[in-house]
Amino acid sequence: MILQNWWFTTLLGIKDPIQPPLQKDIKADILIVGAGAAGLSAAYSLMNKGVKVVLIEKNICGGSSSGKSAGFLTPDSELELSQLIRRYGKADAADLWGVATKGVEMMVAHITRHNINCDFQVQDCLFLGNGESGWEDIQEEMKARKMLGFAQTLYDRNEVKKIIGSESYSGGVRYPDTYGVNALLYSQGMKKILLENGIEIYEASEVLSVHEHRAETHLGSVTADQIIFCADKLHSSVTQLADSIYHAQTFLSISEPLSESMIEKIFPAGRFQCWDSDLVYSYYRLTGDNRILLGGGDMLTTFSVNDVNSSRVIDAVIEKFRKKFPLLSDLKFIQYWPGRIDTTRDLIPTIVREEAKPWIHFVLGCVGLPWATFCGDFAARHAYDDKGCTDHHYYEYFRADRHFFIPLWMEKFLGKRIVFSLNNGWAKYYQKETPDDAGAKAYRS
Ligand SMILES: Cc1cc2nc3c(=O)[nH]c(=O)nc-3n(C[C@H](O)[C@H](O)[C@H](O)COP(=O)(O)OP(=O)(O)OC[C@H]3O[C@@H](n4cnc5c(N)ncnc54)[C@H](O)[C@@H]3O)c2cc1C
Known part of the structure; x- marks a missing residue:
């Protein structure tokens, strides 16, 4: 790589x-x-x-x-809706969620109004649970979204297998009006x-x-x-x-293009943008030319002062991904890169x-x-x-x-x-x- x-x-x-x-x-x-x-x-x-x-x-x-960045355009960033509601209460959480929603809408408006060529993809979000605690996280998010009257669909362990080509997830919640861009x-x-x-x-x-x-x-x-x-x-x-201001490091990698038949198996119900419920989570989506963009990190390097350029962390993320999707065990990832995101405490x-x-x-x-x-x-x-x-x-x-x-x-x-x-x-x-x-x-x- x-x-x-x-x-x-x-x-x-x-x-x-x-x-x-x-x-x-x-x-x-x-x-x-x-x-x-x-x-x-x-x-x-x-x-x-x-x-x-x-x-x-x-x-x-x-x-x-x-x-x-991975170009996921969603109001969901590091702070989930349930966390905003707990901290600020319902009305102010809705106000702050509105900030991120407005940000998504503004970017989409710029892209469509000016026809910006940036591999714009309409991609529903799919937040996936890992294990029992992941299933609880998903239900928590579902409850929060319902409380504010948002649209979403909940999938249990059996149902989620029908929309994503993996046996490994304990459930998922899907919602619309999210996008992918370069x-x-x-x-x-x-x-x-x-x-x-x-x-x-x-x-x-x-x-x-x-x-x-x-x-x-x-x-x-x-x-x-x-x-x-x-x-x-x-x-x-x-x-x-x-x-x-502090920095949180994450890593991305990109694969060779997948065949259409493989995409059918991995994303049988649509080209979702996905992330999981782990503390240092993995995230992935398809680009317009059918490559898997896969990201993640680990506890040790998240708060590193400088960019960590070794492929060690992303290799582990790829390995975990392959275990979840045995059908992709031969898929080659060709490039990777780190990035440190500025953040407050x-x-x-x-x-x-x-x-x-x-x-x-x-x-x-x-x-x-x-x-x-x-x-x-x-x-x-x-x-x-x-x-x-x-x-x-x-x-x-x-x-x-x-x-x-x-x-x-x-x-x-x-x-x-x-x-x-x-x-x-x-x-x-x-x-x-x-x-x-x-x-x-x-x-x-
Ligand atoms: C690997 C990775 C994956 C990510 N994935 C996603 C994702 O999928 N979805 C999502 O929403 N977010 C994602 N993010 C986070 C997102 O990229 C950032 O939160 C967002 O881009 C911040 O935008 P910004 O304009 O505030 O900062 P930046 O994009 O960092 O822009 C600041 C600019 O200021 C310039 N600059 C700095 N100092 C000076 C100076 N003294 N003089 C002149 N110019 C200066 C820099 O060169 C830079 O271009 C990801 C980030 C990384 C690193």
Whole structure:
């Protein structure tokens, strides 16, 4: 297996894959730093508004997490609906689920409106249970979805075998309105639309520092009225908020194409996008050219400080997958790649305007393309016309000083990895907002 992001391989034939770097000092009304799903969405929402917008990206558009991702477009990311309901209560959980749902809808609208060529697939979700505890997880999710009036279908052990070609799962829940994309081609497609609509984009340009309204790169600078950071893996010299961002590592691999007859056997009832109920879960779906895209990780490398490039982890994920699907025991996986996702301690994004410098906005730690898409758009709308917006309450969910189980200063004693794991586990499995914590409720009342 070759260590290479498959989506970069699919980019090889693209026309004009790179915009030249910034090499001069320029002015703008709004500068966006970072062109992943969040930054692209921010720029899109400012298109044709009569303001000069500049987008600066240190790699290529989509060159970090967004363009490495598996491209599952679903509101379900790391936080399941049942976990949101436990933490926030029914009304606020629905509000937050709506954030991710809106993010999915926005991406689909961009793709269909502009005909973006990004291997767009309509793929229902299938959340699959492993063992008894997995079956309980599935029923829990089913209950949560019913509570909010969503559509889904539950399958027990016998029924699930009829819709997925494996004997290994204890059940599953399926739901619609979810999609698969090649998120690097999506990002490059968005770049083209933005350029056509007057947004200036500079790739291979890293913002190294910001002094008041001026952001400096190696070869130039942008002086802007408003600056929106949608950047990942930021250095604390740019903002102290960087210290509160963590990284979770996952791995992906891609197979050779499957024959149509094999697809019939593995996905007899439709080309689902699937993941299982394990703590470090496996996930897979079919690409448009019939390859299996398979991802997963392990406990040891999830919180690694640097990318782990060895194939050891993904080899184990593939082995587990083959055991679940003996029919695919000879299927070859040809490329694999790691990716570290920026996240906060409770998996909810952080969106803030600096108190002392309210023209600087940060969108950080968005886990999932839909969350990033919503959050980028949100920050841009507020940077452009805060008074005209009616959704300020989201700032309260996403504030940087919300309640965490273990505060940051404990890192000195416990280390970053332990603080992250404890906070993360707490937020996922135990945390409940108290009236004091429930910022959004307080804001609305
Ligand atoms: C392997 C993998 C699989 C995943 N699978 C899925 C999935 O199936 N579905 C899903 O919804 N999510 C998935 N994710 C998560 C998802 O990719 C991210 O949560 C999402 O892309 C975050 O988007 P973003 O715009 O916030 O960040 P990013 O995509 O990381 O974008 C930030 C951008 O900022 C740029 N940047 C950073 N610093 C600077 C600077 N100083 N100057 C200029 N530019 C800068 C970076 O180069 C980058 O392009 C996956 C992630 C990985 C790694």
